[in-house]
Amino acid sequence: MRFLRTISIFIIPIIFMSCGKSNDDNQYPPHEINLGSVINVKMPGWKVGTTKVMLKKEDLEGYMGRLASLYSSYGFKKLIARQYVNQKSISITVEAFELEKSSDAFGLYSFDTIGKKQEIGQGAVYNHGIMRFWKDRIFVRIVAREDYREVESDIIKFAKAIEANILYEGEKPTMLNLVPEENLIPDSLCFFHHNVCLNNIYYVPETHSLGLSDNTDAVAVQYKVDGSVYPRLVIVKYPDELSAQNAYNAFTVLYFDVNTPIYNDNKINVVRTEDGEYNSISIRRNYIILVFESRSSNTSRDLASAALKKIGRRD
Numbered sequence: 001m002r003f004l005r006t007i008s009i010f011i012i013p014i015i016f017m018s019c020g021k022s023n024d025d026n027q028y029p030p031h032e033i034n035l036g037s038v039i040n041v042k043m044p045g046w047k048v049g050t051t052k053v054m055l056k057k058e059d060l061e062g063y064m065g066r067l068a069s070l071y072s073s074y075g076f077k078k079l080i081a082r083q084y085v086n087q088k089s090i091s092i093t094v095e096a097f098e099l100e101k102s103s104d105a106f107g108l109y110s111f112d113t114i115g116k117k118q119e120i121g122q123g124a125v126y127n128h129g130i131m132r133f134w135k136d137r138i139f140v141r142i143v144a145r146e147d148y149r150e151v152e153s154d155i156i157k158f159a160k161a162i163e164a165n166i167l168y169e170g171e172k173p174t175m176l177n178l179v180p181e182e183n184l185i186p187d188s189l190c191f192f193h194h195n196v197c198l199n200n201i202y203y204v205p206e207t208h209s210l211g212l213s214d215n216t217d218a219v220a221v222q223y224k225v226d227g228s229v230y231p232r233l234v235i236v237k238y239p240d241e242l243s244a245q246n247a248y249n250a251f252t253v254l255y256f257d258v259n260t261p262i263y264n265d266n267k268i269n270v271v272r273t274e275d276g277e278y279n280s281i282s283i284r285r286n287y288i289i290l291v292f293e294s295r296s297s298n299t300s301r302d303l304a305s306a307a308l309k310k311i312g313r314r315d
Contacts, residue, residue: 031168033137035080039096041161043154049083049091073194073214074108075100077137084158090151092158095141102137102170103217107191109134114187118156121163122170126152131159136170175219178235178287180306185230188222202232202292209250210288215239223303231294233303235311237287244286251288256281262297268304270297280304284311 036053054060055078060068063081071079078098085091099105106123115127121140124133129148132141142158144151173191190201195212198204201220212218217237222230238244252269259271262278270280280300282289289307294300 033098035078035096035098035138038138038165039080039082039094039140039162041158041165043084043158043161046084046086046092046154049085051080051082054079054081070196071097071108073196075104086151086154088147088150090147091145092151092155093143093145094158094162095143096162097139099137099139102134103173103191105134105137105139105170106172107193108139110189110191111197113189118159120156120159121166122172124159126156129155131155133159133163134170135163135166136168138166173217173219175217175235175237178307178310179219179221180223180233180303180310182306183223183225185222185224188220188230188232190220192218192220198234202234204255204292206251206254209247209254210236211238211243211247211250212236215243225295225299229295229299231299231303232292233307234290234292235287235307236290239286241286244283244288248281248283248288252281263301267308268301270300272297282308284308287311 052063054063057068057072057076060072060076060079064071076097077100079095081093081095083091083093097108099108109123109132112132113123113125115125118124118126118131118133121133121135124131129144129152130141134140140159140162142155144155148155175191179189190197192198192201193212193214193216195207195210198207198212198218198220216239218234220232220234222232224230236247238247256269256271259273259279262272263270268280268282270278272278277292278294278297278300280291282304289304291300291303294303
């Protein structure tokens with residue numbers, strides 16, 4: 001089990017790993033989005049270079065390579081990537097993704113929120129020549145491949161101009177309401193849907209048996225305990241109780257039944273792994289709660305109990 005949270009890369013196309021199509025029950029205005037108009041900005045000293053439009057999931061493969069399946073599973077509808085070039089031949093690439101739901105746009109943004117926060121859109125962060133923000137059903141990345149320090153102020157101007165062209169705001173996933181807040185590490189929170197995403201957050205080979213898909217919503221987050229311990233909580237919402245129970249049974253057989261049992265009160269099942277971690281699994285209605293990387297049985301139980309309590313309030 002290894003933490004594989006992705007960090008922004010400094011080549012174009014620069015893509016971080018994420019995935020999933022939301023079945024979250026958030027709503028957004030039934031409006032059309034003109035993505036071309038969104039990224040059509042005029043900036044003094046910059047001229048438009050090449051523009052690529054991708055309308056199908058298959059179109060992403062040539063642009064993103066092996067990462068195409070990760071982005072496309074986030075309810076992908078369209079990508080427009082446009083290059084802007086200044087008089088010094090420094091280029092900035094704007095990537096605007098239109099997704100099916102605003103929760104998907106938030107999900108893409110949530111995978112990398114490390115950097116300097118910006119008051120742009122509904123959440124924005126800037127780090128080493130890369131601006132990332134989301135608003136409505138749109139996720140935007142603005143990237144300077146080289147010499148980014150010379151154009152940092154322009155990157156921010158591009159972001160603000162593009163944000164102004166997005167007329168609506170969206171809603172965050174309601175799953176976030178289930179996340180216990182005490183000792184939470186804010187930049188660790190990720191919203192996703194597919195197992196390939198979970199593998200890039202915390203890798204456990206057996207998680208394929210959880211049956212994560214377009215029809216599941218999931219959130220993963222880390223907590224700071226005792227100053228130096230960072231256990232990870234994962235909550236998965238299934239479309240119905242039967243799907244959740246089947247996933248619970250399958251993952252328990254493959255993972256929990258082969259590790260050392262520590263505690264089980266029919267609500268929380270805690271085991272100790274060969275690495276000395278205390279991991280747990282719980283189920284309530286159509287939700288599965290997992291805790292990984294705990295250094296004590298009590299920590300695992302406390303996190304699981306806090307999540308179960310949050311879910312119980314929604315009965």
